[in-house]
Amino acid sequence: METPATYIQLGFIVISVPNLIVIVGMVAVFLAALFAPFPAHHEIDGDGDEHPE
């Protein structure tokens, strides 16, 4: 906390390592959410007509 963060520079892109870790973590969680099996899937209704108006 008392020392400045390390920065990575790729051309015009400059980003701190903590920010890069957060962004990579968000992408990883997003991809995991897309492909990871959902445990309650078998209990969910089979049609999409739950909100007829």
Next chain:
Amino acid sequence: MSTPSSAPAPEPTDASWTAATRRFLERRLPLTHLLPSRQPFFVGSWVYVFGVVAITALVWVIGSGIVLAFFGPGWFHVSALGRFVNSIHFWGVQLFFFFVVLHLWGQFFMASWRDGRAKTWLVGVVIFVAGLVTGFTGYVSQQNLDAQWIAINAKDGINATGAGSFFNVLDFGQMYGIHVMLLPIFVTMLVVLHVVQVRMRGVVNPIEPKVPAGRSKPPTDVAS
């Protein structure tokens, strides 16, 4: 002498605003929509969990913030328990934005503004922006060198926009009042509205919905 009619008597028309509001809520938000026990099959995905995780983080942020407001910086910067609650507040905010952005990504890629849900999307955008301002006013309300550093550096940028005349980051009372009172109430009300909007329309159908086993066509859109 009149004869009895077999036709049902017409319902009395009530033009009051309370009756109009009741009819609107009965039509647009019946309890089966507000508290559904079943969901379309495509909701069985972790992508649909991001929003409620963000709300959970917001609950922790507001709860820890209430404790911090009661005991003050002389407690949460000094004592072990105070620093722990302060950390819950800080990391709760990090989790809130982490999952709000993931929720935004998920809803963006499934184009969740479709089928009459544009207002729901716009309220979500306002929640995100209001959350940013809430976070910023929190950073400058910490009562430490970090807060002073942020405020001194931010004032020039905000003054350059012209907003500094009514949004003075060096005015601790203004920043603190906005942070602990106005914006939390505003964000909470918008989150409640956002959830009610989702419940009114239901979850948006996938762009390319999966066809369940035994069905010949994907579920139809359910929005009015």
